[in-house]
Amino acid sequence: xxxxxxxxxxxxxxxxxxxxxxxxxxxxxxxxxxxxxxxxxxxxxxxxxxxxxxxxxxxxxxxxxxxxxxxxxxxxxxxxxxxxxxxxxxxxxxxxxxxxxxxxxxxxxxxxxxxxxxxxxxxxxxxxxxxxxxxxxxxxxxxxxxxxxxxxxxxxxxxxxxxxxxxxxxxxxxxxxxxxxxxxxxxxxxxxxxxxxxxxxxxxxxxxxxxxxxxxxxxxxxxx
Amino acid sequence: xxxxxxxxxxxxxxxxxxxxxxxxxxxxxxxxxxxxxxxxxxxxxxxxxxxxxxxxxxxxxxxxxxxxxxxxxxxxxxxxxxxxxxxxxxxxxxxxxxxxxxxxxxxxxxxxxxxxxxxxxxxxxxxxxxxxxxxxxxxxxxxxxxxxxxxxxxxxxxxxxxxxxxxxxxxxxxxxxxxxxxxxxxxxxxxxxxxxxxxxxxxxxxxxxxxxxxxxxxxxxxxxxxxxxxxxxxxxxxxxxxxxxxxxxxxxxxxxxxxxxxxxxxxxxxxxxxxxxxxxxxxxxxxxxxxxxxxxxxxxxxxxxxxxxxxxxxxxxxxxxxxxxxxxxxxxxxxxxxxxxxxxxxxxxxxxxxxxxxxxxxxxxxxxxxxxxxxxxxxxxxxxxxxxxxxxxxxxxxxxxxxxxxxxxxxxxxxxxxxxxxxxxxxxxxxxxxxxxxxxxxxxxxxxxxxxxxxxxxxxxxxxxxxxxxxxxxxxxxxxxxxxxxxxxxxxxxxxxxxx
Numbered sequence: 001x002x003x004x005x006x007x008x009x010x011x012x013x014x015x016x017x018x019x020x021x022x023x024x025x026x027x028x029x030x031x032x033x034x035x036x037x038x039x040x041x042x043x044x045x046x047x048x049x050x051x052x053x054x055x056x057x058x059x060x061x062x063x064x065x066x067x068x069x070x071x072x073x074x075x076x077x078x079x080x081x082x083x084x085x086x087x088x089x090x091x092x093x094x095x096x097x098x099x100x101x102x103x104x105x106x107x108x109x110x111x112x113x114x115x116x117x118x119x120x121x122x123x124x125x126x127x128x129x130x131x132x133x134x135x136x137x138x139x140x141x142x143x144x145x146x147x148x149x150x151x152x153x154x155x156x157x158x159x160x161x162x163x164x165x166x167x168x169x170x171x172x173x174x175x176x177x178x179x180x181x182x183x184x185x186x187x188x189x190x191x192x193x194x195x196x197x198x199x200x201x202x203x204x205x206x207x208x209x210x211x212x213x214x215x216x217x218x219x220x221x222x223x224x
Numbered sequence: 225x226x227x228x229x230x231x232x233x234x235x236x237x238x239x240x241x242x243x244x245x246x247x248x249x250x251x252x253x254x255x256x257x258x259x260x261x262x263x264x265x266x267x268x269x270x271x272x273x274x275x276x277x278x279x280x281x282x283x284x285x286x287x288x289x290x291x292x293x294x295x296x297x298x299x300x301x302x303x304x305x306x307x308x309x310x311x312x313x314x315x316x317x318x319x320x321x322x323x324x325x326x327x328x329x330x331x332x333x334x335x336x337x338x339x340x341x342x343x344x345x346x347x348x349x350x351x352x353x354x355x356x357x358x359x360x361x362x363x364x365x366x367x368x369x370x371x372x373x374x375x376x377x378x379x380x381x382x383x384x385x386x387x388x389x390x391x392x393x394x395x396x397x398x399x400x401x402x403x404x405x406x407x408x409x410x411x412x413x414x415x416x417x418x419x420x421x422x423x424x425x426x427x428x429x430x431x432x433x434x435x436x437x438x439x440x441x442x443x444x445x446x447x448x449x450x451x452x453x454x455x456x457x458x459x460x461x462x463x464x465x466x467x468x469x470x471x472x473x474x475x476x477x478x479x480x481x482x483x484x485x486x487x488x489x490x491x492x493x494x495x496x497x498x499x500x501x502x503x504x505x506x507x508x509x510x511x512x513x514x515x516x517x518x519x520x521x522x523x524x525x526x527x528x529x530x531x532x533x534x535x536x537x538x539x540x541x542x543x544x545x546x547x548x549x550x551x552x553x554x555x556x557x558x559x560x561x562x563x564x565x566x567x568x569x570x571x572x573x574x575x576x577x578x579x580x581x582x583x584x585x586x587x588x589x590x591x592x593x594x595x596x597x598x599x600x601x602x603x604x605x606x607x608x609x610x611x612x613x614x615x616x617x618x619x620x621x622x623x624x625x626x627x628x629x630x631x632x633x634x635x636x637x638x639x640x641x642x643x644x645x646x647x648x649x650x651x652x653x654x655x656x657x658x659x660x661x662x663x664x665x666x667x668x669x670x671x672x673x674x675x676x677x678x679x680x681x682x683x684x685x686x687x688x689x690x691x692x693x694x695x696x697x698x699x700x701x702x703x704x705x706x707x708x709x710x711x712x713x714x715x716x717x718x719x720x721x722x723x724x
Contacts, residue, residue, distance in 0.1 A: 015502030
């Protein structure tokens with residue numbers, strides 16, 4: 001899942017970005033309002049962590065323009081303003097959640113995971129595809145009860161594919177939601193990781209779950 | 225001094241009514257007494273006239289029938305009257321037998337104008353005596369002394385006789401005593417009645433005051449905005465209520481300012497705190513390389529330093545606000561203070577790629593508080609380093625003229641519109657609704673510098689032009705000896721940030 005952190009105070013931005021990356025998210029960072037808005041409009045982010053008081057243009061304006069541009073990213077507002085009217089204004093302006101500084105990193109991660117589930121309309125933190133079970137909170141995946149040994153990148157790819165199970169996932173989709181600007185941009189890297197993943201979840205004797213759709217991408221799920 | 229308004233009003237009513245009643249009582253008593261004494265005198269006068277008719281002149285003798293006709297009243301045992309009849313030469317013709325050995329003071333009057341006075345009777349009773357001098361009638365009718373009888377000239381000259389009659393005033397005194405007592409009792413009762421009526425009136429009259437005090441008691445810092453209702457208050461209380469409402473408004477404004485300030489303080493401290501928490505939490509989520517821990521610790525240290533700066537600024541402001549800040553002056557070289565202010569900023573300025581134009585007259589000295597001046601200059605330079613555009617320029621110029629040193633600190637890349645400059649001196653203001661930086665720049669540097677400059681007798685102003693140049697100008701009284709340096713400009717140097 002791909003996230004954008006817009007926060008001008010470097011220590012918070014760095015900590016949040018690192019924390020989210022280590023929790024398995026692809027994270028882009030912006031330190032300034034205009035830059036943040038440009039990123040947010042140009043990419044299909046799943047969740048945007050947004051500070052309200054920013055140089056350039058403030059968080060309210062970014063929120064407004066983002067919604068006006070039709071971006072459906074869930075927005076978690078991060079601010080030191082904790083007055084009731086500020087919280088209400090934030091939620092009414094199109095924010096999905098609100099976190100007051102200082103905050104615990106664990107809570108931020110939990111809220112971001114909740115917003116991801118909301119984005120993909122998944123009420124249960126454990127995703128199930130056929131006999132595949134993906135626990136998004138514990139970051140573990142099992143097939144038929146057996147724990148799969150996945151790297152962080154493979155898990156993220158599986159998580160995204162499972163969130164969209166039954167739908168065709170294109171290479172661009174993966175590129176947009178699993179990789180951030182830090183990732184190396186080898187064009188075949190998506191296919192390589194899908195290959196790794198296939199090997200790990202489709203052990204000999206088990207049904208195929210990843211089905212290639214030539215020219216479009218692949219679908220995760222049991223064939224009807 | 226009596227503290228209770230109610231007691232004071234009641235005492236006033238009591239004393240006032242008592243004074244009025246005492247005067248009225250005295251006047252009334254005097255009038256009654258005059259009337260009773262007059263009545264007594266009229267009776268005494270009438271009796272004297274009657275007795276005078278009992279005196280006749282026969283030849284050169286004066287004959288009186290008083291002894292026979294009126295002796296009863298002069299002889300009775302209880303409260304007898306007294307009389308005396310004497311000739312002009314003082315010879316006593318006749319007198320009450322009880323009067324022997326008692327000398328009246330001479331008293332004289334005529335039948336038309338008898339003389340009446342108070343006297344003490346021989347037996348000690350108080351009384352009044354009347355004296356009339358008349359010419360006894362020859363045929364029993366009293367005639368005035370200068371009015372010669374029709375045929376008396378040949379026989380004898382008319383003789384003048386003085387009759388003195390005295391009577392006790394016991395009845396009169398008793399009546400007057402009773403009147404006095406009545407007056408005291410009635411008027412005393414009137415005073416008590418006035419107090420009794422005034423007490424509830426005063427209590428009711430003071431009720432609005434009690435009502436107001438009850439409402440004032442209920443006011444706390446949260447209900448300052450609700451004005452004291454005063455629709456039914458009397459005019460005198462109304463003016464007090466209006467004053468109180470004005471006071472409440474001012475208090476409320478002060479409380480609002482304080483609350484806003486506290487909220488801002490909390491807000492400004494939360495941001496670095498969140499940075500610390502986040503950095504530490506992330507560092508602790510898993511085992512890491514030593515370099516990563518060092519990096520996290522360095523970040524934390526920097527945040528702590530920034531926070532320390534905010535707290536220092538807040539404390540300085542609080543001390544100035546509380547009037548606890550005084551300038552400890554000594555002679556300092558401005559160039560030296562500027563250098564010390566710049567030292568910690570050289571690193572950040574270099575990392576932002578800023579060019580520094582340093583034009584400071586090395587001979588400038590001023591009598592001022594070096595610590596406070598250092599704080600001002602550090603805040604101003606810190607702002608310049610923070611708000612200058614990356615790769616921009618900061619210029620520092622210090623010159624003197626007419627005993628005033630002017631230190632100008634300018635930077636390029638200002639995003640402050642010319643009309644927004646004044647707001648930059650408001651606490652927690654950062655020029656626009658969004659902000660220009662976080663951390664140490666809590667929007668306190670300029671307001672604190674302004675307050676400090678005021679303490680030092682210096683003035684601080686700022687301008688911003690459309691070209692993005694922001695400039696602060698500190699004017700500080702300096703020593704006159706530096707006049708000459710205005711003609712020879714100080715060393716001008718362009719250097720990299722880290723050279724200073």
